[in-house]
Amino acid sequence: MLPDAAVEDIFSDLIEEAADQLLDQYRDFAGSLDLPVPVESIAEHFLKYDLEITDEGLFADPGFLGGISFETNTIFVNASIEDHEGRYTFTIAHEIGHHVLHKELYDELISDRSQILCREEKKKPLIEKQADRFAASLMMPRRMLVDEVEKYGKPTPKALGDALRLANHLNKACGFQNVSISALVNRLKDLGLVHQSIPYQTGKRWKGVHRRPIWNMIIRKFRNFLSV
Numbered sequence: 001m002l003p004d005a006a007v008e009d010i011f012s013d014l015i016e017e018a019a020d021q022l023l024d025q026y027r028d029f030a031g032s033l034d035l036p037v038p039v040e041s042i043a044e045h046f047l048k049y050d051l052e053i054t055d056e057g058l059f060a061d062p063g064f065l066g067g068i069s070f071e072t073n074t075i076f077v078n079a080s081i082e083d084h085e086g087r088y089t090f091t092i093a094h095e096i097g098h099h100v101l102h103k104e105l106y107d108e109l110i111s112d113r114s115q116i117l118c119r120e121e122k123k124k125p126l127i128e129k130q131a132d133r134f135a136a137s138l139m140m141p142r143r144m145l146v147d148e149v150e151k152y153g154k155p156t157p158k159a160l161g162d163a164l165r166l167a168n169h170l171n172k173a174c175g176f177q178n179v180s181i182s183a184l185v186n187r188l189k190d191l192g193l194v195h196q197s198i199p200y201q202t203g204k205r206w207k208g209v210h211r212r213p214i215w216n217m218i219i220r221k222f223r224n225f226l227s228v
Contacts (some may be wrong), residue, residue: 001074010101010130012190017020018100035175037139040094043075047055047099051092055079066091070100070106085179097134102127133190139179140187148173149193163188 014142026046027033052074058064062080065087069076075095081087098213100105101161124132159164167184170176176184182201 002183008117009126011154012133015097015101015133016128016137018143019097019134020141020143022096022100022106023136023141027215036089037093037141039089039139042138043092043096047071047096049075049095049099051075051077052078053082066095068095068102070099085178086183089178090183093135093138094128094131095132096138098127101130101134106202136183136187136190140174140176142186142191144174145170145187145191145193149188155190156193156195158197161192163198166194 022042023033023037026042029046030041031067040051049068050073054076055078056068059076059078062078065078065081067076068074068103075092077088077091081091149166151173152166152169154162154166157166163183163185167181167188170188171179171181185194185198185201189196189198190199
């Protein structure tokens, strides 16, 4: 893994531009760009990486979600997330981010060509944060989101419920079927399309927002019934 000190602090706008450029290049290569963004095809057919789903070696640990080998042109995905479409496609997009943003730096600084850049579930050094930002930019293109939010025509969401409604609308309108609603909310926050007071979502928290009031209502009705 490349230490933070060796990694240039890339501005978010440059990461966005790199993702947009790759999408444009793939569109020229394929003749079209279908949605959701075909990250597997970009990796395999355009960038010429083999995709390997595995639970061996490093990937016996489910905490290692994915990795990329520039030596063998292989992107690894942990078998534990194969059936979780959002995490699976985001992991591939994340590894594509390493190819675009970090391959030259890796070639320059890493002498052991057998080393694999790995995406870990918890550890987030700078290089991993950059690849995450690239993955979000690739799977949820900025230009498309900004245009669709303008068409949506409602004030900037200041509450989580409004942000979730906007994210659900974008999920359907933009064809982001392989992206979770929580990932969309986080992307909108990064782009300043929802109020910054809305917290980043983990995928669990926003589900609970809707269930808790309903559960509380059931408890209150049950208590009222007992008191009659």
